[in-house]
Amino acid sequence: MSYLSSEDDVAPLLYCERPEWQDVTPISQYEAVSSPIAPIFYTPEYKDATNYFRGVVKTGETSERVLELTERIIRMNPAHYSAWQYRYRTLLATNAPLDVELKLMDQIAAHNMKTYQVWHHRRLLITQLTSASLAKDPVDTATAELEFIGNVLALDTKNYHTWSYRQWLLAHFDDAGLWLGELPYVDDLLLEDVRNNSAWHHRYFVVFGRGSRSQATPAEEGEVLQREIRYVKDKISVAPNNPSAWNYLRGILEYSNTPFSTLLPFTEPYTRAYVQPTDDVVDLDNPKPSSDATLPCVAALDFLAEAYVRAGGDGVGKAVELWKQLANEHDTMRKKYWEYRIKEALEGKTN
Amino acid sequence: MTSAIHPTPTDRYPTATSTLQARTEHDIQARLEAHKASPQEHTPDGPVLQRNAHLQFLLRNLVQGFPARYMSQDASQPWLFFWTLQGFSVLSVGLDEQTRQRSINTIMALQHPLGGFGGGPGQSPHLLPTYASVCALAIVGRNGDNGGWDQIDRKKMYDLFMSLKQPDGSFLVSHHGEVDVRGIYCLLTVATLLDILTPELVAGTPEFIASCQTYEGGFGSASFPDWALANDGQIQDASAPRPPLGEAHGGYTFCAAASWILLQPYVKTYYPAKGLPTPTINYAGLLRWLTQMQGLEIELGGFKGRTNKLVDGCYSWWVGGCVALVEGFLGIGKSAEGEGDDGADGEHAWADVDDSLFSRKALQEYVLIAGQHSAGGLVDKPPKPADAYHTLYCLSGLSAAQHHVVPSDDRRADLLKAWQDPTDSSGDLAAQVRKLAFVDTLCWKEDEGTAKYFGGATNRVNATHLLTNLTATHAEGMMAHFYNQTLPRKGAKA
Known part of the structure; x- marks a missing residue:
């Protein structure tokens, strides 16, 4: 397994110094261009390897x-997409053991999380590994992958490619058991932050992304929606000024065609300037803002105005009042946007 | 109207996100204090664009080249060219004949025998470097021998594009590569510039773009295709879920929104003619998300790329430019042509003229105060170093915040009147798409007299054509050549 490079510190020889590469003619980069613009100052090792890569291609x-060569x-x-592409072709052409390649990738990915190619290469490998006739068990493979991804996300919880x-x-494996494990995973991440x-988006993906494919009955769908509304209300109450949570709430209401106005009793306390003293009765369905909350909460005002304007009638006037507060007092950076909403609403466009 | 500077509220519930946010706010405010204390950074009119320092930065990159840490950009060399050359364009600096020829020769060495351009000589063709190469050629190239334009193999490029097409209407960025909306934006821009946009090429692409919009209103990187596909790999169930992969993100949102607009010549022509329902996106949700990305006063009004992430100078373009693009497309805040008073200052002047959905003034403030590096070049945020990428996208964002570039009805009418098609295939849908691609792309022009320069008119940078991120002159020159059209003169101001 010579291509599984060792971790020792001895600098490997340049390809131009290695007899076993003498049959390859290296090609320097700008052979035909006398003085290229904006040149990069490569290290000798990189220049050497890419010269031989061009020769091989x-x-x-x-x-x-x-x-x-491509590993080096x-x-x-790690952003050298042609090296990745050529490597993948070579793996297939030489019938190389892809599970060995995946192990190598475990190591490379951990250091290069922000590179597209690292993740895409894994995707190609996993697809191949589970589709061939001597397939590895798809669910086992996917389970191991999820664990690997979890370890990487633990280091960078918002890594887009991951x-x-x-x-x-x-979605690719679409296995009920795999989907089931995701909610507790998201819960943990949201408890942490x-x-x-990214975790909120993942929650939406897991709960609603499959749409009709989840094969839930309307009653079950209703229960899921209620569970999610309840969940996000609790999350909002501990830290109300959190646009991620409010966006999630708006998203699931729109997905399910639930009127925003059904959330008025919950939202209103967040739009006042201070936390109203609870009159002994704790409304479990509508958790109040925490006593440390900074109020009024801009996202709540935005939500309330949206609920009003969508309800129509005298709601439009109430929405306009809220948007004025946002424009002039609470969210002045977006003054122009709130004024646009006012103008649209007064012209009778429900947006 | 003034407002006090407040930190982003944390509700006394700190998490990793709020801690990082608070640190960033602190860094930006520290930069603001340093700016105020530094006489060479401002005049009585406000902050100064350090034009000369940025030109030196660009020139150094172009002539001397990039240090070894740019090795990670070895597969993005055309981007280094484009960021640098377009940086000069935004700063209104033309290049001498010899440098232009060197640039053309360098770029053409990246054209692949199979069509399209690679990230460097001998690298595989890829949609992203293809965009950057073609746009760089729009800046420095010309027709004729060794001019670059006529040496682009458009037939092979088209074949390459078709070979990357996927059943769900998306495209791989390269063979065995990934799918995402960046690649599609790059493909559509190139196809529009080079006159190779056909109905066959973009069939299904509007539906793909629409499927990438997330519940937040912005767009993610791609969507999951398989549930909508039948066993033969073709789209079977148009109503099957195609959930977005990844959350709403500024870079992808710009690419998706610009793609959506570039697809309109096809959408407007084809769907009605074929009796198909026109695909839609949620514009209201998009506008809300885009404007939500503008940071608070304490962040100097820079833009973020995702909810609860940090401001970054590059989103001045990807998100700031996208608000300008979408509001222009939708005709929001459209003023009568010729209105406004160029260059006036003061709070009231801003309030009257700033009829965009975002604060153009604040975005200029972010770029000028937080975005500039004292040694030249522009940055993500203080105290980061300058780089080629942030230099262009900060400058492009500044441009989008200074100028109103919008589709002009008058310009559109002039372009239509001047349109020449000797094959005269007026009933042909493909010919109709071709005409609209030309007219709809080039009718974007600066709304004269409405530009606003924070810090004074000496901070003016060139207006940018929002769909391509070229100057209008460069987009026009290249398209007139490839569509074989004579551009009508721009109407004198009434």
């Missing part, structure tokens, strides 16, 4: 040593 060689380039520059890969994985928008 030209002859179309796919062999085990190409795996070594990828380790120096999250979209997780979502692709779940209730403002993690």
Whole structure:
């Protein structure tokens, strides 16, 4: 397994110094251009490896040593998409063991989380590994993948590529058991940081992304919606000025065609300037803002105005009043946007 | 109207997100204090665009090149060219003949034998470097021998595009590559500039773009296709869920919104003619999300790329430019042509003229105060170093905040009148799409006399064509060539 590079510190020889590469003609980058603009100052190792890579691509060689070469380039520059692409072709052409490749990727991904190619390559491997006739068990494979992704997300909880890969994985395998594990996972992340928008998006993806495919009865769908509304209300009450949670609430109401006005009793306390003393009766369905909350909450005013204007009638006037407060007092950066909403509403456009 | 500077409320419930946010607010305010204490950074009119320092930065990159840490951009070389060359364009600086020829020669070395451009010589064709190469050629290229334009193999490029097409209407960015809306924006821009946008190429693409809009109103990177596909790989169930992969994000949202607008010539022509329901997106949700991304006063009104993330200078363009693009497309805040008083200052002047949905003044403030690096070049946020990427997108965002560039009915009428099609295939839908692609793209022009320059008119940068991120002159020159049209003169101001 020569292409599984060792971790020792000895600098490997340049390809131009290695006899076993003498049959490859290296191609320097700008052979035909005398003085290219905006040149990059490459390290000798990188220049050497990419010269040999261009040489290999030209002859179309796919062999085990190409795996070594592309790995070396990828380790120096994980965004080198051509090296990834050529590596993938070589893996297929040489019938290389893809589970070994996946192990190597575990190591590379952990250091290069923000590179598109790292995640895409995994996706290609996982698709291949579970589709071939001697397939690995899809659910086992996906379960191991989810664990790996979880470890990576623990280091960077908002990594975009990692999250979209997780979502692709779940949809691709579409296994009831896998979906089931996701809600507790999201819960944990939101307990750790209730403002993690990636986790909120994932929650939406898991709960509503499958739409009709979840095969829930209307009654079950109703229960899920109530559970989610209840969940987000609780999250809002501990930290009301959290646009992620309010956006989630708006999103699930729109998804289910639930009028915003059904949330008026919940929203109103968040739009007042201070927390009203509770008159002994605790309304479990409508948790109040925490006593530490900064009020009124801009997102709540936005929500309330939306509820009013959508209800129509004298709601329009109430919405306009709220938007004026937002424009002139509570959310002055968006003054122009709130004034636009006022104008549209007064012209009878419900937006 | 003035307002006190408040930190983002944390409800005394700190989390990793709020802690990082508070630190960023602190850094930006510290930069503001340093700015105030630094006489060379401002005049009585406000902050100064350090034009010369930025030109030196761009020139150094162009002529001397990039240090080894840019090795990570080895597969994005055309982007380094585009960011640098367009930086000069935004700063209204033209390049000498010799530099232009060197640029053309360098870019053309990246064209792949199979069509399209790669990230460097000998690299595979890829949609992103193809956009950056073609746009760079719009700036420095010309027709004729060695001019670049006529050496672009459009037939092979079209074949490449078709080979990347997926059943759900999306495109791979390269063979064995990923799907995302950046690639589609790049493809549509190039196809529009080079006159290779056909109904066949973009069939199903509007539906794909629409499927990437998330519940927040912005767009994610892609959507999951398989549930809508039959066993033969074709779209079977148009109503099947195609959930977005990844949350709403500024970069993807710009690409999706601009793609959506670039697709309108096809959408307007094809769906009615074929009796198909026109695909839709949620504009209200999009406008709300875009405007929500503008940071508070304490963040100097810079833009964020996602909910509960930090402001970053590059979103001055990806989100700030996108608000300008979408409000222009929807005709929001449209003033009578020729209205406004160029260059006036003071709070009241801003309130009257700033008829966008976002605060153009605040965005300029962010770029000028938080976005500039004292050694030249522009940045994500203080105290980060300058780089080629942030330099262009801060400047483009500044441009979008200074100028009103909108579709002009008058310009559109002139372009239509001047349109020449010797094949005269007026009943042909493809010909109709082609004409509209030309007219609808080039009718975007600056609403004369409405530009506003925070810090004074010496901070003026060039207006940017919002769909392509080129100047209007460069977009026009290239499109007139490839569509074989003579552009009507721009009407004198009435």
